Amino acid sequence: MHILITGAAGMIGRKLTARLVATGVFNNQQIEKLTLVDVNAPQPPEKFTGRVATIGADIADAVAARSAVAGRPDVVFHLAAIVSGEAELDFEKGMHVNFDGSRALLEAIRASGDDYRPRLVFSSSIAVFGAPFPEVIPDDFALTPLTSYGAQKVMVEQMLADYTRRGFLDGVGVRLPNIVVRPGKPNKAASGFFSSIIREPLNGEDANLPVDEDVRSWHASPRAAVGFLIHAAGLDSKALGQRVNLTMPGFCCTVAEQIAALRRVAGDKVASRIRHVSDPLVIRIVAGWPSRFDTQRALTLGFQAESSFDEIIRAHIDDELGGRIAA
């Protein structure tokens, strides 16, 4: 079993790599090789007994994309992307990385020919949806994104479905919820504050809240996201059918409910470290995002998310803080 991960140096990429290394097997098969690709070559994982190839490359480059799949990985996790805020600020970079990079990867696989038909798991996003929304968004709702990031994700989803239908590869697109609590430094995602208002207070630091507390979102933890990707990689194609892009389950709550959960889990002092500092760009982007889904198809196919925001906070404390909270 040979597994390729693009965007392997990113937050989800590193956690996915760590999970695969920790289990050592995928679908009851020994993982013999990992190919890890990112703009800068990722660090090889410690404690992995199989072979590791690390590649620093822009996969929008056709030669680099072909080189990445030359070893014919059985499973490809395609996570490489720039985030929503950055794709909004730099249109050309967004098209280059999020669309052209994906197309080059898909084309490299198609060009391999023969009977090479890897399972390709694509990390899409609920940003493929755009307001106005019904109270609960069904699986067959229109794709009308209101960010360039969302538009680029739809375009790749369409290629993924068409390449799968034509037999060029075996794709599954997983539309990730807002992933909270992201560890480490803030990135340029407009959704970053959903994490920082939990993460920074737990570290004993103040955090800025750029939107009103009644803003609602659809959340899952990094741990759940890695679970979605691995579950997608093992899905039966027949059960999946032709609509290969799936909205992932999550937990819907308001910012106020996030803060209440933080208070329950970590106490008043921690929760008091959140300050309201309004940001018009973030307010506008987030207002167009969806917040509540009926993810019937994903649930039927066995995808699982957290069922409370408390659970999401505890996953962060366990996975990132060694179970400890700053006083």
Added chain:
Amino acid sequence: MHILITGAAGMIGRKLTARLVATGVFNNQQIEKLTLVDVNAPQPPEKFTGRVATIGADIADAVAARSAVAGRPDVVFHLAAIVSGEAELDFEKGMHVNFDGSRALLEAIRASGDDYRPRLVFSSSIAVFGAPFPEVIPDDFALTPLTSYGAQKVMVEQMLADYTRRGFLDGVGVRLPNIVVRPGKPNKAASGFFSSIIREPLNGEDANLPVDEDVRSWHASPRAAVGFLIHAAGLDSKALGQRVNLTMPGFCCTVAEQIAALRRVAGDKVASRIRHVSDPLVIRIVAGWPSRFDTQRALTLGFQAESSFDEIIRAHIDDELGGRIAA
């Protein structure tokens, strides 16, 4: 008023050109210039008193695309495409013409910079939808095409909406129904038989029906299609809102009902010229197509189609046969 038409040598392109030349005005402004682009330079229209530029070029070529918009047309009708059957048989050609050609055109407009922001009307298709469907398909239904042609149309729709949202241009996507009765020779569209079973019998010739008579589709005449495009070109952006891609109204009927309408309009002898000759590829492609819509948004915005198949046949007899039917 300067108008650019890509795919101007195609069936709809020629009819659109003829209509614009016949009226001579658009939105109460004199049409001073027409730029007509196709792979082979289109014939300049007769009886047009303004300036005409005809260009033979592949607009997927960035230089050609820039040259096409160099004169800063006020309205761009982007019709250039290869049809569904051909895009299914030749994946690379479909991506090149239907997607890369559209992207190059949009990019050429974006690269013009300044305050150049033309109205761009894109001829999309109901092939952006794919089975399974509800009994009636609403405006906010998911985009899950089952052909490469449909996937390419969705991808361009997404770019059109994003370019519009970002202010690079002012787009409207019109999802055309099956256009019947197409005049002239059959093309490679899988939907071709919907026209040929009417056109050939009216010309005194036999026609092959590759599907069962209970196959249902969503129809409009070439005359109605030209009307959609011109109406879209004059739409108010505020009324349109951010969901710039619209499913066009049409008339839903079965092949059996088409044949019954032909019998009513042209008699038993004409209707008896249809022969059943099954074609598995056409059956498969058409089975994934939608057939009945609630096009609330387009109707509210003033788009109009025929309200019976008899009317569609009569439009063909008037526009193409000079009102006469072969005995």
